[in-house]
Amino acid sequence: MKNILILNGGKCFAHSKGELNNSLTAFAENFFVQSNCNVRNTTIDKGYDVDEEISKWLWADLVIFQMPAWWMGPPWTVKKYMDEVFTKxxxxxxxxxxxxxxxxxxxxxxxxxxxxxxxxxxxxxxxx
Incomplete structure (x- = not known):
């Protein structure tokens, strides 16, 4: 695997700034870059272009979702991302x-x- 897509599903709200997810995403990106992989990422909470995301998925050999599990599920922004990208x-x-x-x-x-x-x-x- 050479092409890695990392999706940062951290959500900023109230007292949480999504810093743990940002740190873990940066750690993973650094690891794969040092392993001679090509890395692209998307921070879902900052917005995204659906067509560009589809291109990233087609490019990727591996997709990593880095996100919190809230009540055993992903944040709503990750669900929305999946709905929009997979539907289109x-x-x-x-x-x-x-x-x-x-x-x-x-x-x-x-x-x-x-x-x-x-x-x-x-x-x-x-x-x-």
């Missing part, structure tokens, strides 16, 4: 087929990610 990205980011089946169009080899040892699920791959 239909046909580019994914295509719906019969029923609930969704095929993501990506440069990632998802089958290998979930089945090859040392890639996912505690380095064991998916059960056969």
């Amino acid at each position: 990205g239909h046909g580019k980011l994914y295509k719906a087929t019969v029923g609930l089946e969704v095929i993501f169009q990506s440069s990632m080899d998802l089958e290998a990610y979930f089945t090859v040892k040392n890639t996912c699920f505690l380095s064991r791959g998916m059960p056969q």
Whole structure:
């Protein structure tokens, strides 16, 4: 993986300035840059262009959501981002087929990610 997209879903409100999410996003970005990866990021709370975000998703080999979990869910701004980007990205980011089946169009080899040892699920791959 060489192209990493980091989505900072921290939300500024009242006494919280989203500093922890900003710090963790900066740490991740620095780590990947030092690992010779290309990194792009979006701070969702500062606004974004939906078409540009779709381009970033198509460019990315890996997407990282850095955000707080409020009552076990993401901030509303992250949900809004996902709704806007995934809705407008239909046909580019994914295509719906019969029923609930969704095929993501990506440069990632998802089958290998979930089945090859040392890639996912505690380095064991998916059960056969």
